[in-house]
Amino acid sequence: MEKPYDEQYLTKLVEDFVSQKKLLSQLETRVDKIKKELSSVVDQHGTSDDNGHIWLNIGGHELKRERRVSKSFDTVSAEQWAREQGFWADVVEVIERISEEKVAALAWNNKDLLPIVQTFYTEKETWAFKT
Numbered sequence: 001m002e003k004p005y006d007e008q009y010l011t012k013l014v015e016d017f018v019s020q021k022k023l024l025s026q027l028e029t030r031v032d033k034i035k036k037e038l039s040s041v042v043d044q045h046g047t048s049d050d051n052g053h054i055w056l057n058i059g060g061h062e063l064k065r066e067r068r069v070s071k072s073f074d075t076v077s078a079e080q081w082a083r084e085q086g087f088w089a090d091v092v093e094v095i096e097r098i099s100e101e102k103v104a105a106l107a108w109n110n111k112d113l114l115p116i117v118q119t120f121y122t123e124k125e126t127w128a129f130k131t
Contacts, residue, residue, distance in 0.1 A: 017131065041056065042063050053065065
């Protein structure tokens with residue numbers, strides 16, 4: 001059963017929503033500031049473990065600055081090395097794929113193809129709630 005439209009109730013509901021959203025933003029800002037300060041304390045006074053994480057016990061709470069390491073492949077250096085060493089033919093890979101830009105250009109230059117090309121685009125509808 002649908003609720004009746006009650007202007008007074010809905011106005012209070014919106015005002016409460018806006019107020020809570022503002023409070024949440026203030027809390028997030030405060031939490032971020034505290035986290036930054038505590039991270040600095042852990043860095044200064046904590047103890048490192050075998051994995052490089054830094055630990056500090058304060059007031060019965062165990063704080064951890066977790067070390068995270070990521071690796072990325074330097075394709076420019078690898079390509080230069082492979083070319084210089086004569087391995088390029090052994091490591092190069094050609095991948096064929098369709099180019100959206102070229103399909104669009106084809107339709108742009110041949111208007112008869114436009115209706116068909118337009119069918120290749122699908123729409124996705126999403127909703128966001130904003131105040």
